[in-house]
Amino acid sequence: MKSSKRWFWLGLAGVILLGLVLLAIAPVSNPRTQGSSFSRFPDGYGAWYAYMENQGVDIQRWQRPPEALMAEALMAEAPMAEATMVPMTLLQVMPPGVTPFIGTWNDWIAQGNTLIILGVSQPATEAVFSSQISSASGEVQIDTRRRRSPTLINNQDNLLGDRYGAVVWQQAIGEGQLIQASTPHLAANAYQDAPGNFAFLADLATRSGQTIWVDEYLHGYEQLTPEDEQAAGIISPRSWSMYLAETPWLLVVVQAIALTLALLWGFRRLGTPIALPTPVANNSEAYITALASVLRQAKSTGFVIEMVAKAERLQLQKQLGLGSSPVPDETLVATWAKQTGHTPNTLTRWLRLGQRAIASGRQSSSLSEQELVDWLQTTRKLRSDPPP
Template sequence: MKRSNRLAWMGAIALAAIVLLTLLVAPNNTKISTGSTFNRASDGYGAWYAFMQQKGISIKRWQKPFSDIQAENSPVTFLQVSAYPRETTLDNQEREWVEKGNTLVILGAGARVTEAEFSTMQKSPQGEIKIDTRRRYQKANSKQVDLGDRFGAVVWEKNYNKGKVIFSTTPYLAANAYQDYLSNFKYLASLVTEKGNTVLVDEYIHGYKDADVRKKESEGDLSSFFAKTPLFPILIQLGILLLVLTWAQNRRFGKPVALETPVADNSEAYIQALAGVLQKADSTDFVVEMVGKQEQLQLQKALGLGQVLLERQALINFWKEKTGTSAAELDAVLKLQSHKQPISERELLSWLGKWRSIREIRNS
């Protein structure tokens, strides 16, 4: 296989290996924007956020870690739309914050899948709420359930001292996909504005961060990015690439092709060497003599005249008799070789050309 084709195959295999490895090892961040108010897709909350602003409700996007909310003096309602089902238990930091009188609203809480219909309409003071999930929370008592059916709760709340947590089994309670169901938008608005608290929407969990946060977390430049990049996937990719390169340098892609041993032509090599020597010695007369004899013998053989060199005139007469053509060129070549004097290279080439013409006439 040609080297260019081998390199092409090598590059294609290396690229395919890197792409495959990237797909297998790289973290799946395709759902990180689910629930974000910056997201205009069907699973985003951009339409609901605009709805809240049009209603004149004070709402802000929060692009900092949860721990930074601790500095707030007034009660806060903090809305989190989780891209993945999260536990219904709080960590110590969240629990302490809620117990101070704040409200945490979690859309996308973990719950088991039941036999409920996937699409249902749940009754509420704001109207019928469209719910698309079979997940139901079955450990809440009737006082805690805000939306639900016989299979369990869809939306429920749990008190923690002065504050409370509101859970929803669906993260799409008021997503962009439900713009035709205004009651869904109103219902979520009622949940977050129930106590008249400052409303914050968590965008930090969707990857949006304030400039000071990015700087604090050392994500502002390329060097810090590489410093935080996991080395294991990179090392695996480099290892596969090195293996492919090593294999390509030592093996062909395809059946091995045996090299043909060139056949040495001693006669041709001798003739070329002798021609080089004669050319340097300017011995054209020797070339004319030797070549002329061989050409004349071949001509006599073709005319049936034997292997003894004839006189020039005798050969000319036989040529005319046998071929019926002019013997001018034959006479010219025979005269030149009988002079036995050095000639120029141009004259030598002309002389050889005339012998070629004679052979063509002879063979025709």
């Protein structure tokens, strides 16, 4: 029982995976290519084009703008060109949403050419959607309710239709013919097995005995000549020299200068950039700060006082010119009083407090805080009033 369930779920997963793969690789139809003789989709005309080639019909694909056909027709109006002008048949299968501009072709048709347009929009009628309509080529399968109203036919020929109206009709313009159909799928790939669809369109295209051209430019397939590119404003590699020759270089140079000035102004709005000075590291100050922090953590206040007292006495001795060797206090006091003109009591008291400060550094504390402050103030005064 468990084995059968497992195979069921595996099979279901395989079917789902296969469906996803098929969806992923399935070709997607482009609306613009509907009706193209390059298309193998049901709405394409690739099978009918191959059918015509197998019949030995002179059929080709037109991949240039329609204006090129009209231009050739206008050139053929000259007396010397009339002998070389060969009438042709142009087949246009309109993609969805594209409306043919029939009026622009009137002059071209009047010169003896034939234009076949499949997919000319017409109003829907009460006809059934799918119907078989008899023709000289056999039963033609028609899947549309759209018909050309009989009241609008007048000077037009109904080539294929029923009591609801014409599906295919023809109108003479000058020496040429305009053939229109309300369905774009008259001989699409989907009707390969229909008895008369391919043959009916083949009869329409070949009855004039002209070369048949299938308009592929209408479906996005282009094979432009240099003249077509120039007319469309397309610059080909061959025309770069012409493009450069026509370029207003003065305007380009002015714009380049303006852009350069704007960039310079953007980077130098306040003048020449000033580099920030690199801070100079004071190693002595850093060493003193670090040492003071260590001594404070070790509670070595006495050691600091002793070092300061000895250093200040030696500094004063050097200022008095007594050298760096220790001298008696009497000599130091007498020399100081003589050089500064002050009474010796100030220096005598300072020396005594210094000795007590040194003694307090070696012992616990024999110098009060006020006495230490007085000694430091006297030290500052001696520094600010050195001997001459």
